[in-house]
Amino acid sequence: MAYPGNLSLRRDVIYEVFVRNHTPEGTFRALERDLGRIAALGTDYLWLMPIHPIGRLRRKGSLGSPYANRDYRTVNPEYGTMEDFLHLVNAIHENGMKCMIDVVYNHASPDSTLAREHPEFFHRLPDGTPCSKVPEWTDAADLDYSVQALWDYQLESLRFWAAYVDGFRCDVASTVPVAFWQAAREAVEAVHPGFVWLGESVFLEHIRHFRELGYYAATDTELYAAFDVLYSYDLRPLLDGYFAGSIPLSRLTDAINYLECLFPTGYSKLRCLENHDQPRAAALLTDDARLRSWTAFSYFLRGTTLLYAGQEVCCTHRPSLFDRDTISWDTGRDLTPLMQKLSRVKKRLPLGGAFHLDTQAETGVVCASYVGPGQTSVGVFPLDGRPGETPVPLPDGVYRDELTGGRVSVQNGRVHAGREPVIVLEAAPLPL
Numbered sequence: 001m002a003y004p005g006n007l008s009l010r011r012d013v014i015y016e017v018f019v020r021n022h023t024p025e026g027t028f029r030a031l032e033r034d035l036g037r038i039a040a041l042g043t044d045y046l047w048l049m050p051i052h053p054i055g056r057l058r059r060k061g062s063l064g065s066p067y068a069n070r071d072y073r074t075v076n077p078e079y080g081t082m083e084d085f086l087h088l089v090n091a092i093h094e095n096g097m098k099c100m101i102d103v104v105y106n107h108a109s110p111d112s113t114l115a116r117e118h119p120e121f122f123h124r125l126p127d128g129t130p131c132s133k134v135p136e137w138t139d140a141a142d143l144d145y146s147v148q149a150l151w152d153y154q155l156e157s158l159r160f161w162a163a164y165v166d167g168f169r170c171d172v173a174s175t176v177p178v179a180f181w182q183a184a185r186e187a188v189e190a191v192h193p194g195f196v197w198l199g200e201s202v203f204l205e206h207i208r209h210f211r212e213l214g215y216y217a218a219t220d221t222e223l224y225a226a227f228d229v230l231y232s233y234d235l236r237p238l239l240d241g242y243f244a245g246s247i248p249l250s251r252l253t254d255a256i257n258y259l260e261c262l263f264p265t266g267y268s269k270l271r272c273l274e275n276h277d278q279p280r281a282a283a284l285l286t287d288d289a290r291l292r293s294w295t296a297f298s299y300f301l302r303g304t305t306l307l308y309a310g311q312e313v314c315c316t317h318r319p320s321l322f323d324r325d326t327i328s329w330d331t332g333r334d335l336t337p338l339m340q341k342l343s344r345v346k347k348r349l350p351l352g353g354a355f356h357l358d359t360q361a362e363t364g365v366v367c368a369s370y371v372g373p374g375q376t377s378v379g380v381f382p383l384d385g386r387p388g389e390t391p392v393p394l395p396d397g398v399y400r401d402e403l404t405g406g407r408v409s410v411q412n413g414r415v416h417a418g419r420e421p422v423i424v425l426e427a428a429p430l431p432l
Contacts, residue, residue: 005266006228007351009196012044013305013343014100016275019048019079020063021319021326022309028080028088039095041312041336042343045196046092047100047169049276051075051085055109058139061322066102067171068109068139072157089164100167100198105154106175107132107140114153115141121150133175133215145177154180155187162192173199173227174207174218181226198270198304199227204234221263229268229304234259236278243284249364249383253357260302260355271298272306276321282314282333289419290385292338296403296421299342300368300379302355312336338403345402348425350375363388365417380415380422387418397429 015038023030038046050066053076059068066076075085092099108114110130114121122130123142130141143150158168168188173181181199188195201220210217220230238255241247263269273281273294285291291314299305310319314333319325353372360366364384370377371393378392392415399408402423407430408415415422 014045015043028084035095050102057111071113098166104171106172162188167196169198174202201230253359269303271301271303283316297381399424
């Protein structure tokens, strides 16, 4: 890694918000009312999906996607004024959180400020029409980073926002040159030391397809030269295949073990069950016990935890990117107490040592363990929703379960799991 890994990010929680759909008003000021509750979940970073004006030309839906950016240096007037945005950022800080904003540098809307003032900055069809390399993204046109002046414009835009916020989530980071992101990180660090960079690294199929067409696409291992945290889309097809019943759980856990030994020391992955592009976890996991177990598992995995607004109340509907689609908060279900416990547990997980998953194929019980000098922490997760036994790297004895405060017995190196997750943070048995 060009930059040393920020190990503390492995203990952090990011909460993703789409301003338009978070409240009935859909504004910066209205979001402020919810900051105390969001902070109480154990949130470290509040990620705001794109805050900029949205393109009108070739717009999808009635309001358009926030990822079809019309101007990099202003805020969406539907959300409020720049003064309102800065007031929100101050309120986020006052609630003990940091603010991360979405930056969409792979593409912009075809009627953007850049398209009007710098048409030479865009990728084009043979007839000269600005376009996206992804045919489905008809409301956007890709930027051409072979033009050095584009770099200068974008670096200045990043420096502007970095004076106010604490991190960037970089959309489709894999298809913007890593060299640009390295230059961006250096430029921003001079404005805001300790700034955090989250990259949306893409699906492996996306990389393969782009390369087939002769386009640039960087792998996760390349992107770690510039980013602190990357998406886990390298694993998402395995997760989806498991949920669909087409692949065994061990395919997913074996891949996690493999990547643990492939990525650079100090890496952090974004661990999430859902986001604005993926189905809601509660829609995939209709059994409450399984949902709790998978939620605990996502927190326990090595990496930064992501929550998408509404996940804590088990929303099953994913809000539209293109229309007003306010989150329904009155679901009658609430994972808040569990998430609060998991956030406290996450703050105590080992930052180093080895991380490993051991999967019992017949029951779907997974033992996740951190083993290193000074601390061994173990989580047992019945991800298939069935009870069963699993070996654990703990001496025989009785231990404290951090989720319930109850006692966990290890006999002959094994733990019997019911249908609920169990987490042991200290390897020393309790006194009998």
